[in-house]
Amino acid sequence: MTKYRPQLKIMHRKKNPSETSLTHLLKGNTSVFVLSILKDGPNHGYAIAFEIGRRSNQKLDFKQGTLYPLLHEMEKDGLISSEWDEAEGRRRRRVYALTDKGRRELEEKIDAWQLFNQAMFEVTGVEPSIERS
Amino acid sequence: MIAFSPLHELGLDAPEHPGLERYVTELNLRLLGLVSDEERARLIEESLGHLEATAQLYEDRGAHPDIAVQAAIASYGDAKSVAEECILSWYEKQTVSSPILRKLGRGRGIAFGLFGCADLAYLIFLQIRVFLPSPSGFHVPYSPAQVRSIFPEPLPFPDMTPQFFVLVGYPLLVPILLGWLCGRIIPLRATQSVYLALMPIIVSSYLIGALLLPSTEPLLFAVVQTLFWLPVGVFSAYLSSWIARVRRERRIGRAECARPPSQNR
Numbered sequence: 001m002t003k004y005r006p007q008l009k010i011m012h013r014k015k016n017p018s019e020t021s022l023t024h025l026l027k028g029n030t031s032v033f034v035l036s037i038l039k040d041g042p043n044h045g046y047a048i049a050f051e052i053g054r055r056s057n058q059k060l061d062f063k064q065g066t067l068y069p070l071l072h073e074m075e076k077d078g079l080i081s082s083e084w085d086e087a088e089g090r091r092r093r094r095v096y097a098l099t100d101k102g103r104r105e106l107e108e109k110i111d112a113w114q115l116f117n118q119a120m121f122e123v124t125g126v127e128p129s130i131e132r133s
Numbered sequence: 134m135i136a137f138s139p140l141h142e143l144g145l146d147a148p149e150h151p152g153l154e155r156y157v158t159e160l161n162l163r164l165l166g167l168v169s170d171e172e173r174a175r176l177i178e179e180s181l182g183h184l185e186a187t188a189q190l191y192e193d194r195g196a197h198p199d200i201a202v203q204a205a206i207a208s209y210g211d212a213k214s215v216a217e218e219c220i221l222s223w224y225e226k227q228t229v230s231s232p233i234l235r236k237l238g239r240g241r242g243i244a245f246g247l248f249g250c251a252d253l254a255y256l257i258f259l260q261i262r263v264f265l266p267s268p269s270g271f272h273v274p275y276s277p278a279q280v281r282s283i284f285p286e287p288l289p290f291p292d293m294t295p296q297f298f299v300l301v302g303y304p305l306l307v308p309i310l311l312g313w314l315c316g317r318i319i320p321l322r323a324t325q326s327v328y329l330a331l332m333p334i335i336v337s338s339y340l341i342g343a344l345l346l347p348s349t350e351p352l353l354f355a356v357v358q359t360l361f362w363l364p365v366g367v368f369s370a371y372l373s374s375w376i377a378r379v380r381r382e383r384r385i386g387r388a389e390c391a392r393p394p395s396q397n398r
Contacts, residue, residue, distance in 0.1 A: 046183045063210030068179050069222035072172065076227045091182045
């Protein structure tokens with residue numbers, strides 16, 4: 001399980017238009033982010049939610065409670081598996097892990113995204129970059 | 134322990150902060166009867182663990198426990214939206230095995246099935262009526278001209294047979310009854326499901342009506358569907374789902390009232 005130190009945003013602020021577009025994109029692609037995080041090893045919902053925020057520099061802001069129905073849905077689809085992780089002195093947690101089907105799905109989705117990125121670059125001329133001013 | 138709290142039922146330890154127990158109690162009440170007990174229990178346990186961990190993180194950074202819990206709930210999402218997301222996922226995806234129904238959405242599939250069957254039944258009835266007219270009629274004390282002043286063209290001439298009552302009564306009752314049924318069966322976005330299901334049905338009715346000309350009844354039926362079935366069906370579904378939602382919220386309200394005054398913060 002990955003060790004993480006999440007950076008939390010306590011204050012909620014009004015989103016600018018590009019952030020709103022990002023939220024719309026996020027809605028259909030949260031499963032890809034979940035699969036990408038689980039590719040690095042099994043993890044529980046809390047860590048997955050904060051890892052999405054951390055890796056995206058808090059650009060992908062979403063209500064974390066909506067992640068669990070998605071995780072359950074993905075488990076029903078066979079993309080991930082889960083089991084309870086019980087330990088003394090703390091509440092038990094459900095740990096999720098990637099299945100072979102999930103790994104294949106992730107590869108397919110990443111291939112599709114790469115194609116899409118390439119097409120976007122060719123059409124708009126805007127090169128995808130990590131940091132934007 | 135808060136009244137209606139799911140913690141005892143699920144065998145969970147009470148959280149340190151009552152705000153978290155209140156949250157999972159509300160979440161539990163919103164999910165009761167709409168998702169399976171197993172799914173509900175799992176979401177509540179995971180939510181509680183997640184909220185506790187987030188609140189603990191804020192507390193470690195020096196936040197007051199009350200503020201930490203509020204911030205944890207704000208980042209997690211209010212109980213209503215989390216419950217709705219869970220119900221939607223459960224109803225539209227998790228319990229649906231048919232790939233077509235998953236793509237279409239179960240709610241829309243149900244609405245399409247109900248209204249589609251009603252539409253088909255009526256079109257068949259119209260065709261039977263053309264080829265097998267009713268031999269027995271009820272006599273009314275009006276002349277055809279007087280009747281026509283009440284039922285002007287292009288409305289069908291009221292022949293006062295049982296067939297006529299079915300012909301007029303059926304399209305009037307169907308959107309009210311089926312819309313109501315959809316509102317009861319479909320737990321979320323019932324009006325949207327009815328609207329989206331009726332649109333292709335209406336288009337197909339116009340096409341069939343045009344194909345069956347010179348008999349104008351099927352085309353008239355398409356007009357009735359546009360002007361009556363669509364608004365009445367959607368409104369009936371809205372009303373029915375609104376009543377169901379109010380009942381659920383009253384249940385939640387009763388749980389709130391049953392809470393000891395010291396916990397009403």
